[in-house]
Amino acid sequence: MSTRHLDSLFSPRSVAVIGASDRPHSVGNTVWSNLQASYRGELHAVNIDPMALGGQPVFPDLQALAAQCGKGPELAVICTPAAAVPGLIAELGTLGTRAAVVISAGLTPAQKQAMLEAARPYTLRILGPNSIGLLVPHLGLNASFAPANAAPGQLAFVSQSGSLMSGMLDWANSRGIGFSHFLSLGEQADVDFGDVLDFLASDPRTRAILLYIESIESARKFMSAARAAARNKPVIVIKAGQSVLGQQAAASHTGAMAGSDAVFDAAISRAGMLRVHTLLQLFSSAELLARFRDNRSEKLIVLTNGGGAGVIAADAAANAGIELAELEPGLVEQLDALLPANWSHGNPVDIVGDAPPQRYLEALQLLLKQRDSAVLLVQAPTAIVSSTEIAQAVLPLASQRPSRVLASWLGSGMVSEARRLCRGAGIPDYNTPEEAVRAFSFLRQYQRHQAELMEMPNADPLGSQPDLTRMRELVEFVLADGREVLSEPESKELLRLAGVPVTPTxxxxxxxxxxxxxxxxxxxxxxxxxxxxxxxxxxxxxxxxxxxxxxxxxxxxxxxxxxxxxxxxxxxxxxxxxxxxxVQPLHSHELIVGASVDPQFGPVILFGAGGVSVEVVADRALALPPLNTSLARSLIGRTRIAKLLQGYREVPAADHDAIVHVLLAVSQLLADIPEIAELDINPLMVNHEGALALDARVRLSRAKPAGASNFAIRAYPRHLIETQPWDQGTLVTLRPIRPEDELRHLDFFHRLDPEDVRMRMFSARRSLEHSELARLTQIDYEREMAFLATITNADGVEETIGSVRGISDPNNEEAEFAVIVRSDMKGKHLGWILMDKLIRYLRANGTQRVVGTILRENSGMLDLARSLGFEIKRHPEDPDLRWAELPLQTGQAQA
Known part of the structure; x- marks a missing residue:
């Protein structure tokens, strides 16, 4: 993935329209007119035919433009016939242009490939082809043939559909919705969702990112960028093509049920994003997430002046799975003293239709004391008091942070001013209670996805290692026999070797x-x-x-x-x-655990209710591997049978650890055996005493569709683990960090001297929050690497004694290092060992250089860096810092 030269695409100092035209309603004319109307940078027109464009000179070719201006444009917008595009890209590259929007459509595969090859020597970035273009409203940049301009705002909208982009722009303008960026990806020959997500994730003008997706070309790239972006700001997705037919010819229940749209849902959840299903939901959820993101309320209190409106809101909450809070007894007493005797005495809180502004305010003050709940204010206009007066009364309280109030003003003209005041105060407002409740449910779903990103899994979950040698022998025997489908005994033997308990057969x-x-x-x-x-x-x-x-x-x-x-x-x-x-275990449940391979996202794991009626019941959930204990438990929890597994009446709770063990074993099996195409364990019998696979079916493929290399999320790189003799013969293990290391990492931090912490973090700290530890231990191995040095103490417990980390930019040009050794282990060459491990990894990974910032007084770290070949220079921005840099790819051009 790469954000290289995307600044030239999104904030160019000069733009040239190639194919600019004076012919009304043509693409070239529309693009030119849109740019000329608002763009504040240098603007040039290029067309081989002589013409006048509003008094602006039209250059016959790019060479003439460069001769006049002394250089090529920073951004080119190409509106020519498809055949001319590759040659124009090559010429633009020689002139120093760093980005192009290819509006042209109809490029053949050969022309598209020629275009990319022409751009590659110059790292010239291409948006398109077949793109409507892009808009960056705060720059006045409308490099598109969209029918209107976009208002400035803090939402970024990225669409794979050009026609939808035009309609969306008109819809948003009619509602006063503004954008930081608005763009059409077209055919994504170069710039794709992953690139744009990486750019927008760090863009200070973008508060939330909205995506319209039809398909994903590079799942791992997309997932890596999406997970990084979703940690910084809300990412909301609407996807077309939800009604994909199942794989009718599949050889397993899992293959028949794991449709690609369900897999897409699983991917969105795993990345911490939010999926919605309509354009209205896209913007309503964006508004709520942007204003309500820090709200952790799980329940809702409805405050209204009408019983009917309250019932509608309550029904909407029930349908959306949102719990209406039970009012605390003390709160009910206070409301009794405030409200008329005929108030509802429950939630929804109906304060009666004649309620004056002061009653709204005082009731809201009381309800906000119930800290676990958000408040939805629903107001129906009356002839007794105006909605505007009510809004003016409650807004000072309702707009306090953190946000806990959302509103629904029922009606149109009579409540328009109340809505305007509400939105101006930063309070989410909705036309109906149903819309408000639905948006709140999206917030809850988003918060759950975010929490899953930060959950700490249990340490060392599997307990036993799979017998990889015998598993490979079995797979190779079946394939050599000319078969792809394992018999039931062979399938169960493969699972047994992977660590899944099976019945003897x-x-x-x-x-x-x-x-x-x-x-x-x-x-x-x-x-x-x-x-x-x-x-x-x-x-x-x-x-x-x-x-x-x-x-x-x-x-x-x-x-x-x-x-x-x-x-x-x-x-x-x-x-x-x-x-x-x-096998008839007492109080047992029939489950299914399966795996198949999705054409976009690769291997996927299924869990749900099993047995012979599995397709009819259709109670299942999907997840992308690799799994850890937290992700496995979340997968279980997304099914209806999860409630039964918790126990009921005389039936004890099922052994969840045993189910998790099976899910983790299947996840690892998919990583270890790339030949797996489909897998079913059905039924997996589970009760309070454990789990046992009664039947299984596995289908292989010589195309090797599984395997860790085909995971949409890079699996734990076990091949990077190494052990070597260290201090006085002690064995030290160097291995990539794991999510399960959180508590061990916290213990490591607590055993650092304050001065060592200051040298490493440039500040004195004695604690780390869970969110910080999660970010340190739950890394994306695709773009970051952290190695731990561990030893086994006298009690047989693994201890962390050192850590080194390298974070690469999206272009993999530069990685910034950080290294620290436990204070009681300093002076034993461990820092050098860790840095050498990181440098070897980065060099093999193609990183161009490794850099670091070191305090001037940290002589030990400066000496270590010099011994490894780093060049040490004064930091350009701070005299108290030093800049260390080491080239990694000898003989290659440096960026």
Whole structure:
């Protein structure tokens, strides 16, 4: 990903329109007119045909423009026929142009590739082709053929659809909504969602980012940029194409159910973004998140002057899953003393239709004392008192921070001034109670996604390591046998090697007598199943019999099974029977755990209610790997069966740790075995004593669609772990940091001397908040790396004794380092070992240089940097600091 030269795209000092035209209603004319009307920088027109454009000279070609101006434009807007685009890009690059908006449509794949190759030597960035263009209102930059300009504001809107962009702009202007940036990506040949998210994440004028998405080309790039941006500001997404047909030919339940739109939902959740489904929701949620983002209220209190309005709000809350707060007893007493006797005496709080402004104010003062709740003020206009007076009375209180009040003024003309006052005071306002409640539900959903980004997983969750050698042998045996679908025994063996508890299974020939012999060996009661590579779901053809208690039952069941299969699927190859003990754990639940590969986001994990009715019940949730304990628990919690798993009546709570263990094992299996295409564990029987896989199915693919390299989120890089002898023969382990290291990292921080902390952080600190620790330990390995040095103490516990971190810019040109060693471990060469580990990693990762800022008096760190080859210079901005820089790619051009 790269933000290189995007400043030339979004804040150019000069712009040239290539293909500017005097022909009314043409693209070239519209783009030129839009720019000429408002752009405050240098503006030039280029067209091979002589013409006059409002008295502005029109250059016949780019060379003439450069000869006149002494250089090429910083930004070019190309409105020419498609065939001319590659040549123009090459010429612009030689003239020093750093960005281009390609409005031109209809480029062939060959022309598009030629355009990109022409841009590459100059790192010239391209928006488009087939883009409507972009608008940056605070600069007056309207480099588009949109039908109107955009008002300045703090929302950025990025659209994959040009037609939607035009309609959205008209809609937003009619409602007074302004933008920091407004752009159409077009075909995303170069600049894509990931690039723009990286740029906007650090843009001070952008308060929230709105995305209209039709498809994602590079899932890992998008997810990495989205996760980074969502930590800084709200990112709200609307996506087209929600009704994608399922994969009808899938070989597993998971493959049939994991539609791409559901996967997209899982990706949005994992990135900490918010998904909405209508354009109105897009802007209403943006307004609420921008003004209400710090609000942590889970419940809602409705304050209204009408019973009907209160009922509507309550119904909307129930439909949206928002809980109306129960009023505290002391609060009810205070409201009794304030309000007429016929007030509602509950939530919604109906203060009666004749309520004057003072009653609203005093009631709001009391309700805001209930700290766990936000207040929705719903006011219906009356002839007794004006809505404007009510707004004027409550706004000083309602606008206090942090925000806890949102409003809905019912009506139109009679409440228009109240709405205007409300919005001017920074209070979210909605036309109806339903809209307000829906927006509040989006806020809650957004806060949950953000909380998941910061949750601390348990340490060392798996407890046992998978047997990777034997798993590979099994996979290679199946593929060498010319098969892709593992038999049930093979599938269960693969899962067992991965760490999933499975039932023991015996395989016998397709003879009833053999099934009886196996049952006698296993012990009654037993389950017998047909074994056939041609039967996907055994229950569909009568290929499963449960709870058989004796030889006669097994014999009869096996004979009947062969007959049913022959009738229902006569062409199926029958390899035999599988026989296993009938497991009937007390208080058990049937679950499904599965995996498939999405064409956009790669491997995905499914969890939900299992059994033979799994498709009918359709209670499932999806998540992107890699999982940790927190993410696994969140996945479980998004299903309806999660409530049953908590226990009810005489049924004890299920062993959630056992379910988490299975989910983590499947996540790791997807990383370790790239050949996996689909996987089902159904049913996974779970009760208070543990989990056990009763049936399983795995399909492989020689194309290797799984594997850590195909994850949309980079998995933990285990290959970077190394152990080496250190001080007096002690073994020190150097490994990438993990989310599970949070408590260990906090202990490490507490064992640092205050002076060491000051040298490292440039300030005296003795504590770290959970949010800070989460950002330190839950890193995106795609763009950041932190290595820990750990040892095992006398009690067998791992301790962190040093840490080094390198944070790369989006272009991977420069990484800034930070290193610190536990104070009692200084003077033992550990800082050098950590820095050497980081430098080796960054060099192999293609980073151009590593840099750092060091306090002038930190002589130990300065000496260490010099010993590693860093050049030390005075910091250009602060005489008390020194700047350390080390080139990593010898012989390559430096940026």
């Amino acid at each position: 015996r395989v016998v020939p397709p003879e009833p007598e053999a099934a009886v012999y196996a049952a006698e060996t296993v012990g009654y009661p037993v389950v017998i199943k047909i074994l056939s590579p041609d039967i996907v779901h055994k229950s569909d053809v009568g290929g499963v019999r449960l709870n058989l208690h004796g030889a006669s039952e097994v014999m009869a069941a096996a004979e009947a099974m062969l007959q049913r299969v022959a009738e229902r699927q006569p062409g199926a190859r029958i390899e035999g029977f599988t026989v296993q003990p009938m």
